[in-house]
Amino acid sequence: MGGNQVTAVERPVGRGAGAGPVLLGVRHHGPGSARAVRAALEETGPAVVLIEGPPEADALIPLAADAEMRPPVALLAHAVDEPGRSAFWPLAEFSPEWVALRWALEHGVPARFIDLPATHTLAWERREDEEGPQDESPLDAEPTATEGGDGAPATVPGAAPDSEPDGAAEVRIDPLGVLADTAGYDDPERWWEDVVEHRGAGQGDALAPFTALEEAMAALRETYGSGGHARDLVREAYMRLQLRSAQREFEDGVAVVCGAWHVPALRQRTTVAADKALLKGLPKVKTDMTWVPWTHRRLSRVSGYGAGIDSPGWYGHLFSAPDRPVERWMTKVAGLLRAEDRIVSSAHVIEAVRLAETLAAMRGRPLPGLSESTDAVRAVMCEGSDVPLALVHDRLVVGDVLGEVPSTAPAVPLQRDLTRLQRRLRLKPEALERELELDLRKENDAARSRLLHRLRLLGIAWGEPAASRGSTGTFRETWRLRWEPELSVRVAEAGVWGTTVLSAATAKAEADAVTADGLADVTALAERCLLAELPGALPTVMRILADRAALDADVGHLAQALPALVRSLRYGDVRGTDTGALGEVAAGLAERVFVGLPPACAALDADAAEEMRRHVDAVHGAVGLLGDAPATGRGHLRPRWQSVLRVLSGRDTVPGVIRGRAVRLLLDDGELAQDEAARLMGLVLSPGTPPADGAAWIEGFVGGSGGGMLLVHDERLLGLVDTWLTGVPAEAFTDVLPLLRRTFSAYEPGVRRTLGELVRRGPAAQGAATAAGSAIPGFAAELDTVRADAVLPVVRLLLGLDDMDTRNDLVGVER
Known part of the structure; x- marks a missing residue:
């Protein structure tokens, strides 16, 4: 016989001597299948249970009986030299494979995984990423970790039959979809519920449902071949070899739990030589495997995983x-x-x-x-x-059920340290998103903050900072926490930087500082190091920061970097960190911004001017946070910055959006009287100024936070804007409208309503006088009906109203 022996698995399901293995075809994560598997195993009492899954996980099977193990969980395999290349095999309490594992452990029966090893699956993924799918190879289908709920990664229900049943179909079919369609159902989930989930365990022959499902799948395989799942041919060849090996060891006492799609292939008459030929030359990669927590949400197809069900919470309920x-x-x-x-x-x-x-x-x-x-x-x-x-x-x-795995499960050292910290800080991972309020004056909360910031630096986004609702002080932080299964992969990836969270974050920060693209990236990294309290990384980061700041002559880069440095100083204060060196760098950086900003603002186009306006805002906020910190040999920062703003506000070569913002910032700081602000606005909005320049100045002056309230409380300024706008020529109005719309649309609804009520009253008969002597219109106490009538033609055009009789109704509503 040797390598040409014919497989001995072609006999039908049975229980007597010589009857062959018991093949239990299931739907992954199907509670009905899970109940049926337990009933079948109880009735047949096999000597070994073979389960679809990666054989590298055989050593992890005993952990399924651990008291700390709580499904849903998943087997995680990742490449040793590339931890980000990974695959999951999820198992819920109602998964047939999990039920089979638990039955075997409870009855002292050996259990083994018989699917293609993960070492090949992960190697395929690497090769396909590098070379693209190989159409002529049986390796271009989905990996085991992304299988469909019926045992195959199926996506297209009811596909046309393949003209060559023995080969791979060009169109990938959904076996359940085809069976449901044949039975007259338009919903495969509904069909599965009716024929499987609503069938109680223990009704008649325990093997009957498996026999019926096997016959149906055999008919599909005969018609569709591999159904477009070419990789399954290789996987099934490996499973047949493992089944033969188990039969030689246990004879007829073998039970197999696998996707129903694979059962006909395991019964197929093949030779050992033919199966080994399919497996010859498969790529390999060294892998590690462990158990990781999983969630019901990740069992759902909506999460992006093919191996799933639409309603895991419902199925869990049916099972329990x-x-x-x-x-x-x-x-x-x-x-x-x-x-x-x-x-x-x-x-x-x-x-x-x-x-x-x-x-x-x-x-x-x-x-x-x-x-x-x-x-x-x-x-x-x-x-x-x-x-x-x-x-x-x-x-x-x-649902958001999150599983748990025993502390004895294999894990990289970094994962063990993270688990230890989570327990010590009483910060348990949860699948349901929640907010965490931290008071940094408390030791435990400060330690939690350090951990979350260090994990973010390592790319492990368990928590994301959120706006604090109760306080804006630097001693308070708000985090939005949610643990996703993929974070276990991120932890494995980050393990290359160190064996503890602190050492790994320190090494990662130093490496990021060396490879940072720009000055702003280094300053942001310095801020993150202070937040994460990484004293070991700060010397390296500060040295690189000082070098970059000294060499970078771009004012935009300097202005972009300054705010992060200033925030770092404040965080250092609240966390008790020595930031003296950082303060010196920040002050020197501010001085260079003050010197270089006025010439850098000259002759800019609209986009560059808007970007520079944002830099001006950022520097203004940074100077406000620095307070009266002494600058390098130039007195204090705040007066120096105010002198820069005065220069910007008065130079005609500076774009209007920057000049307007400089006037506004001086006004907000009390360094400019309202009369003077009104005079400057009157000058820039005079008839001799191009409308586009006037609109840009207005955007800079009243745009952003507080601009609307400024106009509400100072009717002189609003009157100037109103008078200017009504005088803009028709040919220029369409050019300035987008700028004005962007400015005023950012106001709160209440502010816009108040401004509208003021403007609709029209100009008053008398107004105040500016320093220049020109009349500044106020607003009348009543509605100006003439101004209201002017909008009626546009309203009729927008509403499609051609009947002139509606005019009076509209006027009445407006009044």
């Missing part, structure tokens, strides 16, 4: 509910809605159950499924609204 699943589900929904302050009574629960049962009967279903339950919840508990229903879908149908 021993009886009356609909009644128990409605009770869960009612509890959630009550927690959100919605009025839901016991009567609502009873009525929703009755409606779901009625809908199931009308639709010819054996029991109410998710669609009937959802329709009943919408009608009875949500009063027809989809808004609370979306909450039910997010929290219950999908």
